[in-house]
Amino acid sequence: xxxxxxxxxxxxxxxxxxxxxxxxxxxxxxxxxxxxxxxxxxxxxxxxxxxxxxxxxxxxxxxxxxxxxxxxxxxxxxxxxxxxxxxxxxxxxxxxxxxxxxxxxxxxxxxxxxxxxxxxxxxxxxxxxxxxxxxxxxxxxxxxxxxxxxxxxxxxxxxxxxxxxxxxxxxxxxxxxxxxxxxxxxxxxxxxxxxxxxxxxxxxxxxxxxxxxxxxxxxxxxxxxxxxxxxxxxxxxxxxxxxxxxxxxxxxxxxxxxxxxxxxxxxxxxxxxxx
DNA sequence: CGAGGTACCTGACAGC
DNA sequence: TGCTGTCAGGTACCTC
Numbered sequence: 001x002x003x004x005x006x007x008x009x010x011x012x013x014x015x016x017x018x019x020x021x022x023x024x025x026x027x028x029x030x031x032x033x034x035x036x037x038x039x040x041x042x043x044x045x046x047x048x049x050x051x052x053x054x055x056x057x058x059x060x061x062x063x064x065x066x067x068x069x070x071x072x073x074x075x076x077x078x079x080x081x082x083x084x085x086x087x088x089x090x091x092x093x094x095x096x097x098x099x100x101x102x103x104x105x106x107x108x109x110x111x112x113x114x115x116x117x118x119x120x121x122x123x124x125x126x127x128x129x130x131x132x133x134x135x136x137x138x139x140x141x142x143x144x145x146x147x148x149x150x151x152x153x154x155x156x157x158x159x160x161x162x163x164x165x166x167x168x169x170x171x172x173x174x175x176x177x178x179x180x181x182x183x184x185x186x187x188x189x190x191x192x193x194x195x196x197x198x199x200x201x202x203x204x205x206x207x208x209x210x211x212x213x214x215x216x217x218x219x220x221x222x223x224x225x226x227x228x229x230x231x232x233x234x235x236x237x238x239x240x241x242x243x244x245x246x247x248x249x250x251x252x253x254x255x256x257x258x259x260x261x262x263x264x265x266x267x268x269x270x271x272x273x274x275x
Numbered sequence: 276c277g278a279g280g281t282a283c284c285t286g287a288c289a290g291c
Numbered sequence: 292t293g294c295t296g297t298c299a300g301g302t303a304c305c306t307c
Contacts, residue, residue: 001300032283060301077301079285094285113284115301131302158277167302174300224287226300243300264279266298 001079001226004060004139004172005215006234010082011057013229014064014107017084021101022051023066030096033111035119035130043120046070047099059135059171065123073119073129074109080116083108084229112225135171139208146205153193153201160196160204161189162263173208176221176243179268181207183242188274189267214239242268 002010026044028034037043046068054065062082064072074082083095085106091098097109097118109118119129128134136152137144152170156163163169164178173181182189184207187200196204220226220234223244227233237244241251245268246259255272 003300006300075301077283078299079301111284112286113299113301115283117302156276162277165301176300221300223300265301 001081002060002076002220003174003177003215004057004212005177005218005236006220006226006228007057007060007062007076007172008216009220009228009234011055011062013084014062014082015055017229018052018101018105018107019055020051020053021103021105022049023047023099024049024102025098025100027098027100028096029091029098030114032114033096033109033116033118035117036127037120046120047072052101058132059138059167060174061129061132061135069123071121071123071126073121073132075117075130076111077113077115077117079112079225081108081110081225081227082229083110083227083231131167134168136167136169138171139173140212146202149205150198150201153196156193158193159190159263160187160193161265161267163193164208165263165265170208172212175265175267176240177208177211177215179243180211180241183207183269183274184211186273186275189262189269191275242270244268 026047028040031040034040034043050066050068052064053067056063062074085108087104087106092110094112095108095110099107117130121127121129161178164173185204187204215236218234218236221236222233242257245257247256250257250270250273253272255270257268258271259266259268
């Protein structure tokens with residue numbers, strides 16, 4: 001479900017609500033959501049009575065650092081949620097792990113499709129939790145420059161959409177923000193990366209940063225089930241130019257928006273504006 | 276390196 | 292009603 005902006009919104013809220021809290025109990029109702037350690041008892045044991053000292057994000061991964069040199073890594077994949085609840089509230093049928101914190105707050109790790117994963121790694125000798133160690137650059141970081149982007153794209157023969165979705169190439173983009181950035185840069189999703197002009201790469205670089213920043217500002221995109229930790233929906237869906245607008249009119253030129261399977265994903269683009 | 280398929284799961288929705 | 296097929300914001304793994 002969530003892409004970089006949704007994960008960023010979630011992390012910012014967690015920072016406000018659960019920073020410096022201590023984990024007093026962990027209830028595992030669906031063990032398959034734990035990536036590692038294999039031993040579930042060890043997972044719980046290493047979390048118990050530990051304090052949350054830092055909350056951050058890397059790509060679509062949520063990083064929760066504890067005061068015992070351990071890091072809890074959470075990837076929501078599709079349909080995952082982290083919900084902050086009062087400890088008197090009941091569990092949803094899709095709540096699979098509950099982290100009980102001091103102060104009467106529970107963190108519900110919810111995942112309808114059970115694709116989400118939690119990993120507990122060592123901060124000093126981090127394991128590659130589900131690809132965390134192989135992430136490409138952070139698109140919103142000041143380290144990620146347009147020159148940087150140009151050199152990454154150089155000689156790549158893959159479709160541009162496939163590169164943007166590839167977390168090893170660039171961290172955090174998913175299907176929605178990729179289509180939106182490509183529309184704003186006027187590039188078709190199936191263009192081969194090595195055919196992009198300097199100008200197009202510059203436009204795409206700007207478009208990526210603009211759509212991701214706007215996504216954060218609007219609190220993320222909600223179609224069916226994305227909600228933040230407070231159970232509230234995002235508002236970026238109001239700003240979408242192409243995603244989920246099949247056969248509707250392009251806001252720039254009035255043509256019908258196409259929907260086509262590209263890179264194995266539903267892709268939305270304007271056949272006139274995007275070349 | 277790149278493309279395409281399958282798998283992991285549940286639920287919503289369209290069409291018959 | 293109920294069946295079937297399709298689709299879903301993600302990623303790993305496999306083959307060619």
